[in-house]
Amino acid sequence: MRRKIVGKKKAKEDHRIPSTLKIGAIALAFLIIGYQAALFIRSAAEMEIVSHRDNPDTVFVIDRELAADLLGEGKFSVQQEEKGMEPKGEGQDLVVRKNALHSPKAEAIHEALAPKKVESFDFDPNTVSLEDLVSLGFSEKQAQAIINYREKGGRFKRAEDFAKSYVVQDSVFNRLKGHIKIPKVDINSADSAAFDALPGIGPYFAAKMLEYREKLGSYSYPEQLMDIYNFDEERYRALEDLIYVGDAEPYGLWSLPEEELAKHPYIGKYAAHGIVLFRENSDRSQWTVEALINSNVLDKDKGAKLAKCRIGTVR
Numbered sequence: 213m214r215r216k217i218v219g220k221k222k223a224k225e226d227h228r229i230p231s232t233l234k235i236g237a238i239a240l241a242f243l244i245i246g247y248q249a250a251l252f253i254r255s256a257a258e259m260e261i262v263s264h265r266d267n268p269d270t271v272f273v274i275d276r277e278l279a280a281d282l283l284g285e286g287k288f289s290v291q292q293e294e295k296g297m298e299p300k301g302e303g304q305d306l307v308v309r310k311n312a313l314h315s316p317k318a319e320a321i322h323e324a325l326a327p328k329k330v331e332s333f334d335f336d337p338n339t340v341s342l343e344d345l346v347s348l349g350f351s352e353k354q355a356q357a358i359i360n361y362r363e364k365g366g367r368f369k370r371a372e373d374f375a376k377s378y379v380v381q382d383s384v385f386n387r388l389k390g391h392i393k394i395p396k397v398d399i400n401s402a403d404s405a406a407f408d409a410l411p412g413i414g415p416y417f418a419a420k421m422l423e424y425r426e427k428l429g430s431y432s433y434p435e436q437l438m439d440i441y442n443f444d445e446e447r448y449r450a451l452e453d454l455i456y457v458g459d460a461e462p463y464g465l466w467s468l469p470e471e472e473l474a475k476h477p478y479i480g481k482y483a484a485h486g487i488v489l490f491r492e493n494s495d496r497s498q499w500t501v502e503a504l505i506n507s508n509v510l511d512k513d514k515g516a517k518l519a520k521c522r523i524g525t526v527r
Contacts, residue, residue: 334392334393337392342356369394369409370394371394397410398455399431411450433521434455463522463524467527470484478514479514479518496526
């Protein structure tokens with residue numbers, strides 16, 4: 213008998229467990245629904261504020277003079293001419309607008325959620341300001357990440373480098389890539405730091421590039437960098453699209469003294485003396501690099517390189 217009573221009690225308890233679960237599940241469902249409803253209401257309220265803020269955002273007045281009387285001169289902006297209405301005179305029969313005053317909270321929500329005007333204009337990612345980055349379509353947080361990267365020594369050498377930044381989405385880069393303008397390095401005016409920043413250079417080759425420029429007087433064409441010891445074609449190809457040869461004084465082949473000519477990598481001491489003798493014993497009309505080669509003053513290889521250089525005119 214006792215076993216039957218215990219059995220019935222246990223059956224009742226087993227029966228209660230599913231009921232408890234049902235009640236809990238219903239409560240959880242209501243909680244989820246309530247939470248989602250709250251989110252929806254909040255979102256709808258925020259979108260309403262974005263649309264109208266806490267007061268109607270636009271006041272339209274027909275007739276410019278009336279607008280000036282009611283709102284004050286300069287307190288409104290012209291929107292468009294009223295459709296189907298012939299202007300009665302200059303500045304009349306126009307639709308004008310004035311923004312209503314809004315609470316700080318409404319302004320903050322509007323600022324955070326309202327669609328922002330996105331601009332596209334030329335910029336250098338190595339110098340562009342935070343404000344301009346925001347105008348280009350980046351959030352303030354994304355723009356600050358780009359600024360922080362630069363402040364830590366980072367540099368965008370090519371437009372593709374900017375695309376690799378984790379805050380630059382593909383769609384944004386595709387819109388802006390034609391506007392990314394990173395100045396190339398003028399190897400005739402660059403300092404050691406500018407050379408050092410080029411890919412594959414570093415302090416050693418930066419110093420060598422400056423030293424070689426001094427010997428040449430100036431670079432005449434970018435491939436001259438490959439004259440530098442160990443500056444091979446692979447190193448050159450890695451940076452050729454980042455450099456250019458700016459203006460510089462032409463080399464004074466026909467005017468420099470012998471000791472100065474001897475310092476030039478394509479001339480040397482022996483050829484320098486020969487050039488001076490050639491200048492002293494030939495007519496100025498014959499003063500050409502080709503004539504120096506034909507006279508065996510310069511060997512063919514170095515003469516060919518010198519012929520490609522910017523040479524001062526004969527005076």
